Amino acid sequence: MSTPLLSIRDLHAKIGGREVLDGLTLEIGAGEVHAIMGPNGSGKSTLAYVLAGRPGYEVTSGSVSYRGQDLLSLAPEERARAGLFLGFQYPVEIPGVNNVYLLKAALNAARKQQGKPEVDAFEFLALVREKMKLMQMDEAFLSRGVNEGFSGGEKKRNEILQMLVLEPTLALLDETDSGLDIDALKVVAHGVNTLRSAERAIVLVTHYQRLLDHIVPDRVHVLARGRIARSGDRDLALELERRGYDWITGAAA
Amino acid sequence: MPTAAATSRRLEQLATEAGLAPRRQALLKAALAAGLPTGRDENWRYANLRALDRQVFSAAAVPDAEALQLAAAALPAALEGHARLVVVDGWLSTELSTTPLPAIVTRLENEDALSTTALDDAGASPTTTRTPATPLRAASGAPTVDLRFAQLNAALAPQTLSIDLPYGSTAAVELVFVATADASHSASHPALQLRIGDGARLDLVERHLGAGAAATFSNADLRIEVGTQARLRHTRLQQLGPRSKHFDTLRLRAHDGAECEYLVVAAGAQSARSTALLELLGREASLRWDAVSLGDRTQINDAFVRVEHIGRGTRTRQAFRGIAAGRSRLAFNGHMIVRDSAVGAASDQSLKALLAGTEAEADVRPQLEIYIDEVRASHGATVGKLDEQMRFYLLSRGLDPATADALLKWAFVEDMVARIALPALRHQVEDVMAAQLHTVIDTAELR
Numbered sequence: 092m093s094t095p096l097l098s099i100r101d102l103h104a105k106i107g108g109r110e111v112l113d114g115l116t117l118e119i120g121a122g123e124v125h126a127i128m129g130p131n132g133s134g135k136s137t138l139a140y141v142l143a144g145r146p147g148y149e150v151t152s153g154s155v156s157y158r159g160q161d162l163l164s165l166a167p168e169e170r171a172r173a174g175l176f177l178g179f180q181y182p183v184e185i186p187g188v189n190n191v192y193l194l195k196a197a198l199n200a201a202r203k204q205q206g207k208p209e210v211d212a213f214e215f216l217a218l219v220r221e222k223m224k225l226m227q228m229d230e231a232f233l234s235r236g237v238n239e240g241f242s243g244g245e246k247k248r249n250e251i252l253q254m255l256v257l258e259p260t261l262a263l264l265d266e267t268d269s270g271l272d273i274d275a276l277k278v279v280a281h282g283v284n285t286l287r288s289a290e291r292a293i294v295l296v297t298h299y300q301r302l303l304d305h306i307v308p309d310r311v312h313v314l315a316r317g318r319i320a321r322s323g324d325r326d327l328a329l330e331l332e333r334r335g336y337d338w339i340t341g342a343a344a
Numbered sequence: 345m346p347t348a349a350a351t352s353r354r355l356e357q358l359a360t361e362a363g364l365a366p367r368r369q370a371l372l373k374a375a376l377a378a379g380l381p382t383g384r385d386e387n388w389r390y391a392n393l394r395a396l397d398r399q400v401f402s403a404a405a406v407p408d409a410e411a412l413q414l415a416a417a418a419l420p421a422a423l424e425g426h427a428r429l430v431v432v433d434g435w436l437s438t439e440l441s442t443t444p445l446p447a448i449v450t451r452l453e454n455e456d457a458l459s460t461t462a463l464d465d466a467g468a469s470p471t472t473t474r475t476p477a478t479p480l481r482a483a484s485g486a487p488t489v490d491l492r493f494a495q496l497n498a499a500l501a502p503q504t505l506s507i508d509l510p511y512g513s514t515a516a517v518e519l520v521f522v523a524t525a526d527a528s529h530s531a532s533h534p535a536l537q538l539r540i541g542d543g544a545r546l547d548l549v550e551r552h553l554g555a556g557a558a559a560t561f562s563n564a565d566l567r568i569e570v571g572t573q574a575r576l577r578h579t580r581l582q583q584l585g586p587r588s589k590h591f592d593t594l595r596l597r598a599h600d601g602a603e604c605e606y607l608v609v610a611a612g613a614q615s616a617r618s619t620a621l622l623e624l625l626g627r628e629a630s631l632r633w634d635a636v637s638l639g640d641r642t643q644i645n646d647a648f649v650r651v652e653h654i655g656r657g658t659r660t661r662q663a664f665r666g667i668a669a670g671r672s673r674l675a676f677n678g679h680m681i682v683r684d685s686a687v688g689a690a691s692d693q694s695l696k697a698l699l700a701g702t703e704a705e706a707d708v709r710p711q712l713e714i715y716i717d718e719v720r721a722s723h724g725a726t727v728g729k730l731d732e733q734m735r736f737y738l739l740s741r742g743l744d745p746a747t748a749d750a751l752l753k754w755a756f757v758e759d760m761v762a763r764i765a766l767p768a769l770r771h772q773v774e775d776v777m778a779a780q781l782h783t784v785i786d787t788a789e790l791r
């Protein structure tokens with residue numbers, strides 16, 4: 092068996108003095124799509140933030156290896172440049188920094204890491220236009236402040252747009268489907284699916300089985316009280332839809 | 345603190361020196377008798393009054409060829425459509441100004457004027473008979489100590505530049521005050537009086553520049569009257585050199601329906617204190633006051649803005665954005681007064697400062713003094729660090745911390761200048777800000 096793309100072992104993490112991740116173990120192989128479900132407050136976003144390196148989250152024990160590298164020793168921007176992408180549950184508004192500037196700066200940061208020159212202005216625009224078309228986003232969004240005044244659904248599309256431009260190796264999408272209307276869900280799912288490839292992995296944090304009709308996962312996990320309480324294939328999601336979480340969280344207690 | 349006493353002694357000496365006209369001597373003495381501001385005065389707590397230590401106050405002589413050359417080199421590219429008036433060390437330079445001078449501009453030689461005009465007891469500068477000086481007194485009830493620097497200017501300014509826009513006319517003027525004289529032997533005391541006739545419109549750009557790396561001292565005085573239904577768009581840029589010390593006083597009175605839009609950017613000087621005393625006298629007179637203050641190293645920048653709503657339905661929107669880096673100290677004190685006559689007045693204040701240096705300080709103070717019930721007044725004031733969520737969002741996209749910080753700082757102030765209608769001016773202002781912030785980003789790409 093080849094080494095997994097991401098390997099999380101017995102991870103414990105605290106936020107605000109509270110232990111939120113309590114011995115989480117998870118492996119994700121290249122080419123795979125995993126879904127993480129679980130009750131509110133169980134630690135899904137915390138896991139995503141810990142992986143992305145958000146300040147304030149303290150890892151007390153355990154390890155995370157990403158492409159054979161100690162992920163936790165890297166600064167957030169180094170993780171991003173190494174191909175990790177976090178799609179935020181609540182994308183941040185940054186008035187005064189326009190979208191296109193951020194896209195370009197992010198792309199160039201990744202290219203620099205790979206020893207490539209800065210992206211050519213025309214190539215960049217062509218690339219962004221193509222991806223925007225895919226996300227059915229109006230080009231007017233480019234000149235607006237990052238997420239500034241975007242509707243909930245527009246923010247989520249914008250996250251996926253960034254992902255498509257950056258082509259990450261590991262994408263963590265935290266509830267990217269929440270707040271999307273039915274058509275937007277399809278658009279976003281299509282965007283995510285175009286990224287699927289043998290060398291990439293995608294982790295979808297979601298509350299809804301509906302998303303998994305469009306992006307079919309290889310594995311489904313239930314996160315409860317800071318650890319993986321159950322794992323299965325896509326049928327697990329269907330079962331959760333029918334039965335809720337009690338039968339699992341009860342068992343995990 | 346020996347500061348005030350020592351400064352007073354030096355000024356007294358100056359007052360008794362031969363060569364200073366008796367009228368000026370009297371003005372100086374009156375100012376001294378009333379007392380210079382100290383850190384104990386309510387509106388002067390954050391001002392750097394130490395800037396007055398060892399300061400020589402005598403007005404600089406008429407600039408010589410060398411001074412003019414230095415001044416010429418310091419001038420930025422001319423702004424399209426604007427008449428340029430260059431005042432060097434308090435003296436209007438016809439060489440460096442638009443020729444011929446626009447008809448709306450008059451130079452008043454204060455020396456002549458001194459003997460012929462009566463002086464207001466609050467200490468306005470002397471005037472000729474041609475244009476009665478605009479707000480001569482302190483706005484009603486303002487502590488007269490807030491006018492002390494205006495009084496010093498009145499006593500020492502070599503000339504007063506007068507701009508008088510007739511009824512219904514339109515003009516665009518760029519006023520450049522250059523300080524070249526070294527503070528160790530003289531000071532720059534520029535003075536302006538401006539009257540915007542009823543229904544007239546003026547775009548005014550006011551710059552304060554230092555020539556070369558000179559340690560200059562300037563004390564400017566501006567008095568502005570905005571007529572009925574007149575409009576003033578006034579951009580004030582303090583981009584003096586890193587060794588300069590600066591004081592200025594602006595008095596403005598707005599009549600019925602007058603619209604006054606301000607953008608004030610304070611950047612360069614080692615130490616600056618700006619006093620603005622603004623009266624919204626007429627019905628529905630409105631004021632927008634946007635101010636940006638950027639501090640670095642050990643710079644001290646203090647602004648006091650007093651707005652008095654007198655007319656019915658007068659409105660003010662005030663925003664302040666300050667970034668204190670290094671060991672700099674920034675202060676903004678926005679004092680809003682609503683008199684009982686100002687039925688239906690509205691005032692909105694948003695004052696924010698960002699601490700970008702571990703030893704930097706910032707103080708923002710909204711003050712409301714309301715004498716009537718029928719008012720809409722809101723205010724917010726915050727001093728904080730860069731937003732951690734925004735910062736992490738940028739880092740999570742691979743931007744390095746220096747770039748992320750630079751972007752967030754830029755975003756913090758940029759919307760204040762985004763409204764400048766003239767692209768060339770906007771770019772100049774952005775360049776001043778970018779240089780002051782030592783930004784690592786290409787701000788042109790953010791336009």
Ligand SMILES: Nc1ncnc2c1ncn2[C@@H]1O[C@H](COP(=O)(O)OP(=O)(O)OP(=O)(O)O)[C@@H](O)[C@H]1O
Nearest residue numbers: 106107109111129130131132133134135136137138
């Ligand atoms: N800064 C903080 N201080 C204290 N507790 C926190 C902090 N941030 C998160 N928590 C707590 O950690 C727990 C896990 O939160 P997290 O956001 O990871 O949940 P989640 O599984 O993503 O929930 P949801 O499905 O609602 O998004 C919650 O109980 C939350 O209140």
Ligand SMILES: [Mg+2]
Nearest residue numbers: 135136137180
């Ligand atoms: Mg969450």
